[in-house]
Amino acid sequence: MSQLPNNLAQNNSPLISSGNELMSRSYYAKHEQSQWPSRSGISKAHEMGIKGKDVLVGVLDTGVEADHQEFYGRNIKYRYINPFGKSDGYDHEARGFDCDQRGHGTGVCGVIAGNSIGVAPEVDLYVASVMESQDNYTNFLRVMRGLDWLRDQFQSEANKNKPAVLNMSLLLPSFSPFTPSPDIPTEEALKRLIDDLQQKILELITQANVLVVASIGNSGPGTFNYPGAFKEVMGIGAIDFEGNLYDLSGSGQPSKEVSKPDLVGYGVNVCTSFKRDYRGIHFYKQTSATSISSPYVAGIAALYRCHDPSLTVMEVREKIVKNAFKLENQPSERVGSGLARFV
Template sequence: MGNRQINWPEESGVELAHSSGIRGSGVLVGVLDTGIDADHQEFCDQTVNYRYVPLSSFGGRDVRGFDTEGHGTHVCGIIAGKDIGIAPEAKLYVASIIESETYETTLRRIISGLDWFLEKLSELENSEQTAVLNMSLGFPSTLIHSSRYRPYLDRMRNVLLNCVEKRDVLPIVAIGNDGKGEYCYPGAFKECFSVGAVDLQGKIANFSGSGISEGTIKPDIVGYGVDIHSSLERKCEGQSIYEKMSGTSMATPYVTGIAALYLCDKPQLKAKELKAKLIETAFPLSTQPPERVGVGLARFVPQLTDRANCPKE
């Protein structure tokens, strides 16, 4: 399947936002994933801030974006692809932190990726802006009881807390694909806005995780995450490839894209206010189990205010 604009259901509000000129202009979006193919036709016309975080604990590479697997390119396409993105004018900051490896090395790399994103937000031009962070990743809840992995999870949580409290970042995180009663970290942390998956008809996906963590029902919200068409990779000849994928990994960038539309419409929103806006405007899914869909489906609802508010590049 070639490139085409995704026809999101009317309930999403995406088409309405785009027709009103709300396309994510100037909004900062961090993505921690397998990377991004910056030369895919969805991204080749923009500058993607990219950091490759190595398996070792030494350094990192700020280079032209590449993807070790394709997952991150798919996620980024949903958020900000030129033709298929929910917020196609958003500014991407992508850290490649996932490969085939151990829990320990991945956790270390995530922490390094978070530190890099915070550094980028500290730069003068970005220092006052609210940002969104997409993490379509997760670790089994059993790791929280492990003496080996718990210190890494705690450290990651502390960095995420700094993102929220000191840099006005809203972390939007997948709850996991292990089904009812199972969830993953960091999505299960209270400070993370966790995302489950529904299909395009609003029915909960069987794989979508859920549960009670620290006295809080998770997920907080849901997004479309079944058979989602997005960018993947390129052939050797350079032809861009697209594919449909399913998972809370796809639902999470959907919610991130909606959040970017709200920040474009009202750039003065703080992270807590942005979270409240997503909760307040969610589309109720009254026929679905409430413990599995949170407040409902994330959607963009137009505000009765001036539309020309988006920050410019």
């Protein structure tokens, strides 16, 4: 296990776990030392003053603990997306509310934009809660409504000329988008849902100039999940800080023309923000999953878009792929073009 930053105090209380993503220890205290290896280029970018300022980053997840110390001073807009019914959901102030009961989205946002742990700590966050924090439940309709809300935010008068990135650390379900029952739709119905979602993402890319990044999944080689498996989306696998592949990182070929993942990011024993406890103590956690490597890459993309806001989505994507650190000791079919980094 890699070492935590030396100024994080350890608390042996068990974390509330979501699947196999969370380690069994939580940590607290102020984080002051970067965990990102030098080859990530993150320290270099920060020394140049490139920290994501004026870049919009959308996050579809469980929510965010906006009162965590990692988000002090951060511009955060939040919307709860209604999973059922005709209403799309509602906006409310992210601060002063418990908007993430289990902490998954808080960890994702910490990797992207945490003041001391984030890859791009000056971005503006737009967080749509499309997963229930208690069980990470979501559905296609809810995700598409979240995409609609983000498109409206990114195309608003105040934001329409700002570069944007979207992170989706979620794996889409294979059951009905309208009910919580486990009924499996027909193959044709499921394909239609996936096609509709792909079209929605394509519209976000072309109409709002948004670079879309998503986790590829945690079920090992030969497996992949949407939306990370879409050609238009940068599907992200995971490695550890030494450059070794995360055993559960997914990979495969969604079609003859598409191989996934496109890239990998750091996603093993990554220290990130976790929800505060009832005493208001600011907790951190070590997490291993592609749902953490994806926001790492989203943060790298935000640095590139901050450095040159005029770049189109395709230009940013090509730059990230071209500048990726080659992982020659790892199977290419599982790491794609290599480790995303800022150069």
